[in-house]
Amino acid sequence: MGSTIKIKLSVMMFLEFFIWGAWFVTMGTYLANSLKASGTQIGTAYATQSLGAIIAPFIIGLIADKYFSAQRILGILHLIGAALMWYATTLGNFDSFYPVILLYMIIYMPTLALVNSVSFKQMTNPNKEFPPIRFFGTLGWIIAGTIIGKLAWEHNNTLILTFKMAAVASLVLGLLSFTLPDTPPVKKGQKTTFGELIGLESIGLLKNRSYLIFFLASIAICVPLAFYYNFTNPFLNEAGMKEAAFKQSWGQWSELIFMAAMPLFFVRLGVKKMLAIGMLTWVVRYVFFAYGNGDANYWMLIAGIVVHGVCYDFFFVTGQLYTDNLAGDRFKSAAQGFITLATYGVGMLIGSYISGPLVDAHKTATGHDWHAIWLIPAEIAAVVLIAFLLFFRDKPVAVTESTAVL
Structure with a gap:
């Protein structure tokens, strides 16, 4: 790639x-x-991410992969997204806000695959060239949280500006997309089955008992994960943490650090220990939140944020590598799509619908009983961890084409 394309x-x-x-x-x-x-x-609103993740493969498989260049549909989706984000700032109640954010997430989630498609098309060695470019994605998330925290939008109750900021950025990306290198549809004229869209070609992996345990654990562990994504910011603000969104971005810095160290850990610990450490850290994180506060145990709040790198990298990245090694060349893409659909789609969806009512059930006169709330995902994660340790066996047996076909 030339420097202009890299930029x-x-x-x-x-x-x-x-x-x-x-x-x-x-x-x-x-x-x-x-x-x-x-x-x-709130849980219902966050569930729109999972609904978007479930619908995204159909948008990509039925439209982007067949009829339009990836950069053009990326631009169109972000321009529509910019309008929806700005419109959301004019809505004064949840009933009118929800359908707008649902439509937005259905439009936004497919763009995560599109930016990868546009990037990979320009690369001769993705393993080497993609990580430095993907780094800027995590940096973008960090900068957004830093802006929100440093400008005190949470403290000043001006978070409506976050949607306006997203709308402007979406407009810029929408326009920029039309200047990106051409990425023509990869399956033009080809028929795509339902199974191919959601990665069912790789379902033969589930015949491997250890992979089945990992697959079920991945869905189950995403239930407590939803508690973190949905309610950490309200919790931290209620606990009195200043610049909460900024401090939450420290979790992304942690993610980058542990990502760089992943090859060393992976070789020395192996799949089972890596996955188990990831799940154990989730238990520890929620215990920190349960006992943390804005006074003497403030350090627990910070620790619960900073361990995000271990929580995410040790489980999800290790799981992606484990899936990639088992799937074989033919089914790698299908297997990754299938596990993503199961985790961010099914698992997170269940978690979002469970977490909201549980938070409501622990509402108090002055806020919420966060101690009791956070112990719930801690207990769920602990049960998943124990079941995983009892039944998972790390047997790196590759799936052949004959066993991977549905």
Whole structure:
């Protein structure tokens, strides 16, 4: 790639995740304070991410892969997204806000695959060239949280500005997309089955008992994960943490650090220990939140944020590598799509619908009983960890084409 293309792709990736981080982290606080939403409504709003993840393969498989260049549909989706984000700032109650954010997430989630498609098309060695460009995506998320925290939008109850900031960034990325290198449809004229769209070609992996245990654990562990994504920001603000969104971005810095160290850990610990450490850290994180506060145990709040790198990298990245090794060359893409659909689609969806009512059930006269709330995902994660340790066996047996076909 030439330097101009590298810069464009880096800016594209930066804006892609800046847009998401600009409003997603603090949406729960905005809904609670500005729209007077309940915990159940907040959980329902965050469930739109999972619904978008479930629908995204159909948009990519039926439209982007067959009829339009990836950069053009990326531009169109972000321009529509910019309009929806701005429109959301004019809505004064949850009932009118929800359908707009649902439509937005259905439009936004497919762009995560599109930015990868545009990037990979320009690369001769993706393993070497993609990580530096993907780094700018995480940086975008970090910068968004830093802006929100440093400008005190949470403290000043002006989080409506996060949606306006996302709208402007989406407009910029929408226009930039039309200047990106051409990425023509890869399956033009080809028929695509339902199974191919959601990665069912790789379902034969589940015949491997250990992979089945990992697959089920991945879905189950995403239930407590939803508690973190949906309610950490409202919790931290209620606990009195200043610049909460900024401090939450420290979790992304942690993610980058542990990502760099992943090859060393992977070789020395192996799949089972890596996955187990990831799940154990989730238990520890929620225990920190349960006992943390804005006074003597403030350090627990910070620790619960900073361990995000271990929580995410040790489980999800290790799981992606484990899936990649088992799937074989023919089914790698299908297997990754299938596990993503199961985790961010099914698992997170269940977690979002469970977390909201549980938060409402622990509402108090002055806020919420966060101690009791956070012990719930801690217990769920602990049960998943124990079941995983009892039944998972690390047997790296590759799946052949004959066993991987549905």
